[in-house]
Amino acid sequence: MKPRENLDTIHAAALEVFADYGFKKATLEDIAAALGMTKANLYRYARNKRDLYENTVRWALLRWQARVGEAIAGERDVERQFRVMCRKAVEYLSGDAHLSRLLMRDPEIFPMFAEQDPYADINRASMAMIRRILERGIAEGRFRTVDLASVPEILFSIYKMFIIRMYIRTKDRPLDSMFAQTVELLCRGLVLPEPPGGPAGEPQASRRRP
Template sequence: MQENAEITQDLKKKQILEAAKQVFGKYGFSKTTLDDVATAVGMKKASLYYYYSSKEDLFRDVVKSETDELIRELETNIFKLNSISEQLKSFVKIRIDYLNRLINLHNLAASIIIEVRPICENLYREFSEKQVEIVSRILSDGIKNNYIRNLDVNRTAKLFILAVESITMRDIWKSKFTADIDYKTIEDDSLFLTELIINGLKK
């Protein structure tokens, strides 16, 4: 009985998350209320409080479900490619496409992205660590295949993620509206940086 109850709770939570994605996308983070989400999922607000006590907690779980999806997408697609150059460039492109989808899905104004970052700080840290693991694996394979010189893969991966993140945040900071974010420039600059790094690491 307890197992069935847990399954039911998990299914309900998934329904809430799916409804929340739609509601955040329609109204944006700032204007969305738990009442809106409760109405969308067809339950009373008091019942919704059993799962989420605040809009911030709900938004955090929505973002986590999507970052988990991104990590799966990265791991599924990147390691099918043969060279470190293709893998790192694919990493950059998939990551930027994800950012574009995330911002547009939730109707996030550029200023709101900065606002919600503290809400998701622990999640952001965990997400960064997973990205570092992926890039470290790419670099380790490059060393094993004698394509790049021996180096501290973890430190290099962290700096690579930091550099790509800085390029992204630069454009978000200077964009007042979501439509102002220049994803092409973000991608071009990130790929240019990636090429510089790869050439610097080659044997």
């Protein structure tokens, strides 16, 4: 038998099937068929159906997180870093058709909205990333000294933007402008009015109304 390189193939297939049918209606045989193998073999990769599901979501969320991380790695200026983080987070989340469909389909498991979030650790990682940006912004004197307890709220905003984007996708609303406005609002609470002498990073164009 051809050895299967890694779990990625299984997770990718499972993600698609779960996104198509939701947890309940998706069957292990659907997933196995998509992979060209029998359902019994799936038990080598997950203890049971629920496990396969959670592992899959976890895998997809981590991939999403990693992409956002890469996107902001190149940014030198904190303000830009913050903006890119917000934009990319929503972009990738709604861009990955399967992940977004999955998150919309089984709302009871949507991170941060479930009674007890099975993906709390992943959200924690996201929040750590946000916190790092805030801390750096504050240290560089670019951001106000905000309470770091507001970090979860920023992540929450991002999810909210994603949901809105998903639900109104069919209509051709000027969503991106609405989205930009939200990011703008977040920034206005963060970024200091005018950096006195120009700090570490080169002066970024930060459109702000007078």
